[in-house]
Amino acid sequence: xxxxxxxxxxxxxxxxxxxxxxVAKQCVNYGTRVQNSVFECVVDPGQxxxxxxxxxxxxxxxxxxxxFYYLGKQRNAKVEQIGVCKGVNVDEPLIF
Amino acid sequence: xxxxxxxxxxxxxxxxxxxxxxVAKQCVNYGTRVQNSVFECVVDPGQxxxxxxxxxxxxxxxxxxxxFYYLGKQRNAKVEQIGVCKGVNVDEPLIF
Numbered sequence: 740x741x742x743x744x745x746x747x748x749x750x751x752x753x754x755x756x757x758x759x760x761x762v763a764k765q766c767v768n769y770g771t772r773v774q775n776s777v778f779e780c781v782v783d784p785g786q787x788x789x790x791x792x793x794x795x796x797x798x799x800x801x802x803x804x805x806x807f808y809y810l811g812k813q814r815n816a817k818v819e820q821i822g823v824c825k826g827v828n829v830d831e832p833l834i835f
Numbered sequence: 836x837x838x839x840x841x842x843x844x845x846x847x848x849x850x851x852x853x854x855x856x857x858v859a860k861q862c863v864n865y866g867t868r869v870q871n872s873v874f875e876c877v878v879d880p881g882q883x884x885x886x887x888x889x890x891x892x893x894x895x896x897x898x899x900x901x902x903f904y905y906l907g908k909q910r911n912a913k914v915e916q917i918g919v920c921k922g923v924n925v926d927e928p929l930i931f
Contacts, residue, residue: 743904745841748868774843774900776872776898800918804870807914808839808904817905821887822896 741816742787743808744778745772748798761797762805765790773824781813837912838883839904844894857893858901861886863898869920874901877909 748759766772769790770780782790787807789832794805810816839852839858840862867888875887878886883903892899924930 745870745873747873773902774841774872776870777841777902786887787847790914792885795917797889798918805917806869806873807915807917808906810904810906819887819903821891821901821903822894822899825899835926 740782740784740787741810741813742770742780743789743806743810744784744790744794744799745806745808746794747804748776749802755802757802758797758799758803762794764792772805773820780789782817836878836883837906837909838866838878839877839906840871840886840890841902841904842894843889844872845899851898852893854895854899855891858871858890861889861893864881869916871904880918 746762749755750759766778768769768779769782769786772778793806798805842858844858845851846855863873865878865882866874869875887903894901
């Protein structure tokens with residue numbers, strides 16, 4: 740199934756910047772980065788649970804946010820892109 | 836229908852910062868901000884076309900990105916939130 744993962748990590752502190760990098764590095768293992776804080780992941784239910792668990796362990800739930808959108812079968816997802824469409828290197832600075 | 840709008844606006848320049856503010860201000864007219872660069876909009880097809888047109892006119896397609904996810908009927912959308920869940924004031928600094 741296609742799962743869209745979006746996140747906001749508060750980067751006001753050094754630990755926040757570390758969390759942001761960690762979240763992105765984990766998401767890269769499960770999907771394609773389509774925007775700085777948006778990943779499209781094709782995963783089975785087990786992988787999805789695992790990803791959710793990993794990310795939940797990384798973030799600070801008091802200041803950060805994760806959202807998971809379950810988009811069903813990948814071929815049925817209706818997505819439209821306007822503007823630049825390029826992968827973002829997870830090792831690049833992630834703070835904008 | 837529920838449309839998820841996600842965007843990346845390149846804020847390396849002053850004009851980029853202005854575009855980012857403009858995109859957010861327009862999205863606020865159509866939906867709920869669930870993360871810094873993620874809006875959930877409940878719109879009819881006409882409103883959706885209008886929003887898309889407005890945002891496309893604002894962004895610089897060479898460096899910015901818009902994505903629209905068509906999630907169908909709102910009540911059928913499967914969304915999960917972990918961590919902080921609060922509206923973000925569109926007048927607050929939007930650069931993280």
